Amino acid sequence: MKQLDKENLYNILFxxxxxxxxxxxxxxxxxxxxxxxxxxxxxxNDLKKKFQKKSVFLHALYRLDKPVSGILVFLRSQKALSRMNEDMRNKKINKKYLAVCENIFLEKEKVLENFLIHGSFKAKIVQKESANAKKAILKYKVLKEKNNLSLIEIDLITGRYHQIRAQLSNISHPVLGDKKYGSKKDFKKIALECVEISLIHPTLKEEKVFKIDSTLKF
Structure with a gap:
């Protein structure tokens, strides 16, 4: 598969x-x-130039945080927006991430379930009864360990603001380079990537799976 050119902002997969x-x-x-x-x-702007149109419809299905790299899905029609948003609500879209985290995990595989609120600049884990608290769930699995670092695979069950970063920090395993959430080590970016997504195409009604090779060296 064609890899992302580091000089470019994005690479089209589909x-x-x-x-x-x-x-x-x-x-x-x-x-x-x-x-x-x-x-x-x-x-x-690039699509308008490519198809020589004055305007185009485009809406992100979900967001990746600014310092996070990986797969993003954009919707090009109102029909796709409606159907894919419904699939998101019904948890029919599956996303996998890879992350390098600080410290060695005692539990090599676990489901994390917390309640988050969206602060001004970061997410905060709170008690269930807190105002505006939303449930956040992810599952992680440790793949490799070395030098007091752990490479983990993450299945994101819910998609809250800064969810992965906040939940991992909460168990003393901040993402490498993520100073906002407690990382003490320097890294060129935060070591978190969305590497796979599976979904049902909004009109073809067939499963599509998109994958990239991770740029995280471990």
Missing amino acids: IDNHLLVVNKSADFLTQGEEGTINLQDILK
Whole structure:
């Protein structure tokens, strides 16, 4: 599979009339306020040029945090937006991440379940009864360990703001390089990537699986 050119913001993995799947590099917003540099606006401009149109429909199915790289799905039609949002609500879309975390996990495989609130600049784990708290669930599995670091695979069950970063930090395993959530070690970015997504195509009604090779060296 063609790998992401480090000089580029994105690499197209799949495109048709309803879906656009890309591999996003780190340090760019998925979406943003008007005037900000973000991938969705850049893709819109590139699609307008490619298809010689004055306007195009494009909406991110989910977001990746600015410092996170990996697979992003954009919807190119209102029909796709409606159907895929319903699939997201019904948890029919599966995402896998890889992360390098600090410290060695005592439990090599576990489901983490917490309640999060969306703060101004980071997520915070709170008690269930807290106002605006939302349930956050993920499953992790340790793949490799060395030098007091752990490579883990993550199945993201819910998709909350900064969920993976906050939940791993809460159990004393912050993502490598994620200073916002307690990492003490330097890294060129935060060591977290979305490496696989499986979904049902909104019109073809067949399963599509998209994968990338991780850039995390371990």
